[in-house]
Amino acid sequence: MEIKTNAKIRVRLESFNHELLTSACRKISDTIQNSDATKLSVVSLPTDKRIYCVLRSPHVDKDSREHFELRVHKRVIEIYYDPTVKCRIISKFRITVRSIISY
Incomplete structure (x- = not known):
């Protein structure tokens, strides 16, 4: 009796631009x-949101401030495969990642 085990590759992607991240996951x-x-499977992780508060004037008007926001969108792609065909999946994945990063 042969026991079949599935192996897993987990890829984590992060980006400031959610549209670029979604298109990369789709490709x-x-x-x-x-x-x-x-x-x-593609899993969306919670978005990290950092808010920076900066004084508009360095010397006066402490009540006048600007707020800046930095969002980091994250996704995890889990690929389940049969360990006997691992080489073909990894070679296709390398080609895909190179084409996404090139632009």
């Missing part, structure tokens, strides 16, 4: 679904 998932992967 990766399209490429991986055409390979021998058994299951693919």
Whole structure:
């Protein structure tokens, strides 16, 4: 009796631009679904939001302040595959990542 085990690759993506992150996840998932992967899931993680408060004038008017916000959007892609076909999945994944990073 042969026991079949699935291995898992977990990829974490972070970006300030949520549209770019979504398109990158879509490109990766399209490429991986055409390979021998058994299951693919994209998980959205909570967005980190940092707010910076800055005085508008360095000498007077402490009540006058500006607020700046920095958001970091995060996704995790989990790829489940059969360990015997790992090489083909990783080679397709490398090609996809290079094409996404190039622009």
